[in-house]
Amino acid sequence: MANAVSSEPSRQDVGNNSLEKLKNFVLDFIINYGMIVAILATLVYFTTQTESFFTAQNLLLIVRSSSWLIIVSIGITLTVAVGGFDVSVGSVASLASMLSVALMVIWEWPWQTAVLAALAVGAAIGLVNSFLIIQLKIPDLLATLGMLYFADGLHRVITQGEAAANGMANPWADRTPTEGRIAETFLELGSGRFWGGTVPQWLIDVMPENFFIRGSLFQGFPYAVVLVLVVAVVFHVFLQYTRWGRMFYAVGSNREAARLSGIPVNRVRLSAYVLSGILAAIAGIVIASFTGRGSIGAGADTLLDGVAATFFGFAVLGARRPNVFGTVLGALYVQALLIGLTQMGISDFYQDVIKGTVLLASLSLSFYLFRGRS
Amino acid sequence: MALKAMGLGKRFPGVVALKDVSLTVEAGQVMALVGANGAGKSTLIKILTGYYEHYEGRIEIDGQAVTLRKPADASQHGIQAVYQEVDTVLVPTLTVTENLLMNETVQRKRRLLMNWGALNQRARNILTEMHLNIPPRRRVESLVLHEKQMLVIARAVNQRVRYLIFDEPTTSLSLPEVDQLFRVIRRLTQQGVGIIYISHRLAEVREIADDITILRGGEKVAEFPVGDFDVGRISEAMLGTAMTEAYPPKRVEAPGDVMLEAKNLSRRRALQDVSFSVRQGEILGIAGLVGAGKTELVRALFGADRVDSGSVLVRGKRLRGGSPGRAVRQGVYLVPEERRSQGVLVEDPIRKNIALPFLSAFSWVFGIMRRGQEVARTQAVIQDVGLTPPNPHMLVQNLSGGNQQKVAIGKWFTRPPRVMIFDEATQGIDVRAKQDVYRLAQRVCDHAAVIFSSSDIDEVIGVANRVIVMKDGRIVAELAAHELDRNLILEYATGARRADGSLAPASALPLASAPEIPPQFSAEGGA
Ligand SMILES: Nc1ncnc2c1ncn2[C@@H]1O[C@H](COP(=O)(O)OP(=O)(O)OP(=O)(O)O)[C@@H](O)[C@H]1O
Numbered sequence A: 001m002a003n004a005v006s007s008e009p010s011r012q013d014v015g016n017n018s019l020e021k022l023k024n025f026v027l028d029f030i031i032n033y034g035m036i037v038a039i040l041a042t043l044v045y046f047t048t049q050t051e052s053f054f055t056a057q058n059l060l061l062i063v064r065s066s067s068w069l070i071i072v073s074i075g076i077t078l079t080v081a082v083g084g085f086d087v088s089v090g091s092v093a094s095l096a097s098m099l100s101v102a103l104m105v106i107w108e109w110p111w112q113t114a115v116l117a118a119l120a121v122g123a124a125i126g127l128v129n130s131f132l133i134i135q136l137k138i139p140d141l142l143a144t145l146g147m148l149y150f151a152d153g154l155h156r157v158i159t160q161g162e163a164a165a166n167g168m169a170n171p172w173a174d175r176t177p178t179e180g181r182i183a184e185t186f187l188e189l190g191s192g193r194f195w196g197g198t199v200p201q202w203l204i205d206v207m208p209e210n211f212f213i214r215g216s217l218f219q220g221f222p223y224a225v226v227l228v229l230v231v232a233v234v235f236h237v238f239l240q241y242t243r244w245g246r247m248f249y250a251v252g253s254n255r256e257a258a259r260l261s262g263i264p265v266n267r268v269r270l271s272a273y274v275l276s277g278i279l280a281a282i283a284g285i286v287i288a289s290f291t292g293r294g295s296i297g298a299g300a301d302t303l304l305d306g307v308a309a310t311f312f313g314f315a316v317l318g319a320r321r322p323n324v325f326g327t328v329l330g331a332l333y334v335q336a337l338l339i340g341l342t343q344m345g346i347s348d349f350y351q352d353v354i355k356g357t358v359l360l361a362s363l364s365l366s367f368y369l370f371r372g373r374s
Numbered sequence B: 001m002a003l004k005a006m007g008l009g010k011r012f013p014g015v016v017a018l019k020d021v022s023l024t025v026e027a028g029q030v031m032a033l034v035g036a037n038g039a040g041k042s043t044l045i046k047i048l049t050g051y052y053e054h055y056e057g058r059i060e061i062d063g064q065a066v067t068l069r070k071p072a073d074a075s076q077h078g079i080q081a082v083y084q085e086v087d088t089v090l091v092p093t094l095t096v097t098e099n100l101l102m103n104e105t106v107q108r109k110r111r112l113l114m115n116w117g118a119l120n121q122r123a124r125n126i127l128t129e130m131h132l133n134i135p136p137r138r139r140v141e142s143l144v145l146h147e148k149q150m151l152v153i154a155r156a157v158n159q160r161v162r163y164l165i166f167d168e169p170t171t172s173l174s175l176p177e178v179d180q181l182f183r184v185i186r187r188l189t190q191q192g193v194g195i196i197y198i199s200h201r202l203a204e205v206r207e208i209a210d211d212i213t214i215l216r217g218g219e220k221v222a223e224f225p226v227g228d229f230d231v232g233r234i235s236e237a238m239l240g241t242a243m244t245e246a247y248p249p250k251r252v253e254a255p256g257d258v259m260l261e262a263k264n265l266s267r268r269r270a271l272q273d274v275s276f277s278v279r280q281g282e283i284l285g286i287a288g289l290v291g292a293g294k295t296e297l298v299r300a301l302f303g304a305d306r307v308d309s310g311s312v313l314v315r316g317k318r319l320r321g322g323s324p325g326r327a328v329r330q331g332v333y334l335v336p337e338e339r340r341s342q343g344v345l346v347e348d349p350i351r352k353n354i355a356l357p358f359l360s361a362f363s364w365v366f367g368i369m370r371r372g373q374e375v376a377r378t379q380a381v382i383q384d385v386g387l388t389p390p391n392p393h394m395l396v397q398n399l400s401g402g403n404q405q406k407v408a409i410g411k412w413f414t415r416p417p418r419v420m421i422f423d424e425a426t427q428g429i430d431v432r433a434k435q436d437v438y439r440l441a442q443r444v445c446d447h448a449a450v451i452f453s454s455s456d457i458d459e460v461i462g463v464a465n466r467v468i469v470m471k472d473g474r475i476v477a478e479l480a481a482h483e484l485d486r487n488l489i490l491e492y493a494t495g496a497r498r499a500d501g502s503l504a505p506a507s508a509l510p511l512a513s514a515p516e517i518p519p520q521f522s523a524e525g526g527a
């Protein structure tokens, strides 16, 4: 915190009181690392509760099933950073996943153009969102809520309410069988893996017993994990270390002061919504490639979990503002909770109660303690 | 009867804001609190108004020890404050009556329906009793700053205030409004209210105070009755060095090229056909009462607001409106009127504020910010404007008011301007920092044009080479250096003298003939 050095001698004799110092240190620690400690504690708890939680298999499952959530959450983080909000992302993810598969299967597009089209639709929705919010001055929540319904409806229209998959009946041509196929390359993103193979003995030795299923091969990481990593690193650097990131935060913390400092406020807000749309579309494509189909409402769950992840992120490292690192941890945490609680045999409605409690607790902790500091 | 504070102290992580300060405010007396930026004045009054849960020291009222841990404690003991950010204690969307009688309307648990007619009448009575002409049914958001201030005072009085604290109440008031405020303060003291008055304008202190207490670095360094008032002595006690209140010498060389020209600027209800130009090497002062259109004018020049007609030329090239970003790229910078909401990002450290207007000057490939450069620049600015504490990483919200203002100014130093516009730039900053700003304006104008808009007429006269006087959104006079005279400007600003230079007939002289109620107050009555 502020360690002011001042020319006034009377100002430096602070903090000599060692009790005070200890208190400050503890507070600082909780504010900065409280969330991380809480996450570790949760992981340890699950490990002690269920045999199967702390295994390579299971951790991989958590990472894998977080991948699209992380991408969507980063988009939400960007819009929250500029002082906005985008609740259309879940629908956009559903739309992109349905559209990319349908284009390949029903209309027999090559995978490249299908993917590009899905991304373009994501970007277009972001553009429309920002137009509604910036030009028509509709409150962000309402504008993107409208878009949530619109995009959700649209993704059902594409296939007339069915799932899109290899060999489906063509809803647009008297249910004749479709000829198109989901390209192998497209599926590779979700199913292709690297670093698979036999696990070296030393690793088996250092890890706890039963961490690896004995004698079996490690399946490897899906390529999607690399994609997520790249997206996360790029946007972390973007927000934290570049001048555009500075503009995002400036616009988010005081739009008028940012504008009077010469920041192109509306361009910044527009970029946030467009990026959010594109990221949601990428998430949709990842979902489609993992599941090998375009299902109805495939991305719907990501909205609430993504919002939760973003706000968890507020509490990480004492940031108190949306940040990518925190969001990624938040998304992983949300998934770990989901999977851990499921494996403990706790039913979904209790899971939501627990998720809500944990979110509220971590937010209160960080905001309340921080308030006490200043 | 007195409010007595003994050994008050307050520390923040890394800073002792206040240390062992004792002070006594007698009922019916005005105690002025004076000190440089960051001296601890606001901290002291925050303790007295129950803003902090924890503090050191003892507070007594009439010999009774009291503890003030929350604002309600303070108001229960009759202590109220008028902060400089008056907006924070008023609800803008409610009416004058609702704000004035807020406590009562909220507390009326037993009655479901309000008798608004009666409440408005009561509000009107309270306001007229204080000689204020504010319509009770108006929404607070449509009031101008000093009307809001008067409303806060009226509310305090209505809640039986016994000790009223003013934290820099006059920073953006002009002379007639200051007079009005002083009349109210004098009436309050006659009724036995004790006043603590904080200001950086020493002339005001001399006029209103009975006693003066001086803080420096969080400690009390002097206390004496106003009879011993001496500017030299006060500044020495405040700053630790002797200092005069003189303005730096003005440039004498003839001004150079026209840097900025305004042509027939008009904006509905704000500006009417405003034209002028300003050259390199000159400081153009803009004088006028509060609400005369000074801020509207400078915002239009900067492109912060669109105009309905007219144009702004920067070095002969038209500057399209509506985008401050474009103005900044053309070298037109503005230090805006309200620092906290417009000038700085309070939740960010000083260094991020300094870098904000010219981010590309601090970034590298892929737009990566160069933190080292940013910190170095910030340190240079800290030196330049004398910011305390000199820590680039300090959050702006933890700086004292005057030091926040220095950040709002210093962030423009990165690239040399063509036209530098100051709007109430010295509000809330201490004597030394004011002189720094004046010197800075002189320095900037070696290579650029400076527009210096202020409600403080003396300051405008002291700094400017040429002054335009505004009233009701128009320019009513343009005065050259040798014509600058306080009374003349005041006459133009109040309408006592018409734009053609003739004196208005006596009946149209609200200020001269009826000094009790300045024009803003009486004007509202007719509207
Ligand atoms: N919440 C805080 N955290 C850390 N430091 C603080 C905090 N609030 C105030 N300070 C520090 O305490 C000191 C005194 O501040 P204060 O606001 O009382 O000054 P002031 O006399 O009112 O100055 P000004 O004339 O500029 O308004 C300053 O150095 C300021 O930076």
Ligand SMILES: [Mg+2]
Binding pocket: B041, B042, B043, B400, B401, B402
């Ligand atoms: Mg202050």
